[in-house]
Amino acid sequence: MSYEMILVEQKAAVTLITLNRPQALNALNSQVLDELIGAFARFEADKSQLCAVVTGSGDKAFAAGADIKEMSDKPGAAFYSEDFFSGWTDKLVKAVRKPWIAAVNGFALGGGCEVAMMADFIIASETAKFGQPEIKLGVAPGMGGSQRLTRAVGKSKAMDMCLTGRMMDAAEAERSGLVSRVVPADKLLEEALKTAETIAAMPPLAAMMNKELVDMAFETTLDTGLIMERRMFQVLTATEDKVEGMKAFVEKRPGVWKGR
Ligand code: HXC
Numbered sequence: 001m002s003y004e005m006i007l008v009e010q011k012a013a014v015t016l017i018t019l020n021r022p023q024a025l026n027a028l029n030s031q032v033l034d035e036l037i038g039a040f041a042r043f044e045a046d047k048s049q050l051c052a053v054v055t056g057s058g059d060k061a062f063a064a065g066a067d068i069k070e071m072s073d074k075p076g077a078a079f080y081s082e083d084f085f086s087g088w089t090d091k092l093v094k095a096v097r098k099p100w101i102a103a104v105n106g107f108a109l110g111g112g113c114e115v116a117m118m119a120d121f122i123i124a125s126e127t128a129k130f131g132q133p134e135i136k137l138g139v140a141p142g143m144g145g146s147q148r149l150t151r152a153v154g155k156s157k158a159m160d161m162c163l164t165g166r167m168m169d170a171a172e173a174e175r176s177g178l179v180s181r182v183v184p185a186d187k188l189l190e191e192a193l194k195t196a197e198t199i200a201a202m203p204p205l206a207a208m209m210n211k212e213l214v215d216m217a218f219e220t221t222l223d224t225g226l227i228m229e230r231r232m233f234q235v236l237t238a239t240e241d242k243v244e245g246m247k248a249f250v251e252k253r254p255g256v257w258k259g260r
Helices: 028-044 070-073 078-080 085-094 111-118 135-138 144-151 154-163 171-175 185-199 203-214 222-236 238-248
Strands: 006-011 016-021 049-056 061-063 100-104 108-110 123-127 130-133 165-168 182-183
Touching: 016 028, 016 185, 028 049, 028 085, 049 061, 049 185, 061 100, 061 111, 070 182, 078 185, 085 111, 100 111, 108 111, 111 130, 111 144, 123 171, 123 185, 135 154, 144 154, 165 171, 171 182, 182 185, 203 222, 203 238
Parallel strands: 016 049, 049 100, 061 108, 100 123, 108 130, 123 182
Antiparallel strands: 006 016, 130 165
């Protein structure tokens, strides 16, 4: 598949996906969505790929939101009949069981912030700015912002962000738990790829189950989550990689993983 609005590169076991509309601050239109869905489906299907990084081209933006120009002339009924942008959560979150990281450089606004929050975690550059400014356009977040931001930073800050449309800088985002770490802008990609390589070097089934378990903390009760955690732990003890991992520890050498 060839892409026009994103760049996709494989770096050993890591897939790097770059949103590539810098002239529009990487605004997310329907074509970007289709291409991203295609790239993620390939990443998920390719056994050689174990972790992905999504970033934005240029130093100004990760993505400045859904494409306002595409949305401005669209009749209201079409948003509903097309179930506008419903593909994101289904195809980028539910269908992707392998880990992926958002490397946020510059603006991550509206849909841009929402896509970053769909990632398993966010690494931000010092210049990153997050926001849900949809209210200023007469709308509200439509791709998970009101829900994922609230789960990430709590009600008070999420209300502040959604009701005023203000931006949060990288330091505030780190303080609030929205991002896992902040790095200098010129080190962002290097740091994100290094982190992805670390994850890709882990036993693959354990990586997928760790991801599933942390996600489950947002989806279920503590009791059910704890039972699921125990069961997944028990399932993982039956893998060849568990035998290898524990043997490698005792023998003081790195493990060699089979993904089974
Ligand atoms: C389309 C966009 C865009 C967007 C920027 N551009 N954001 N095009 N959709 N979301 C375009 C501008 O029109 C301009 O193109 C070029 O990118 C550079 O942007 P400027 O505004 O000139 O840059 P600057 O002055 O530095 O301001 C940067 C900015 C501002 C603060 C990020 O661009 C901005 O406020 N953008 C909109 C942010 C936003 O409201 N996002 C939420 C969208 S709604 P030209 O051709 O003029 O040079 C949303 C809903 C999701 O995401 C839910 C859907 C279901």
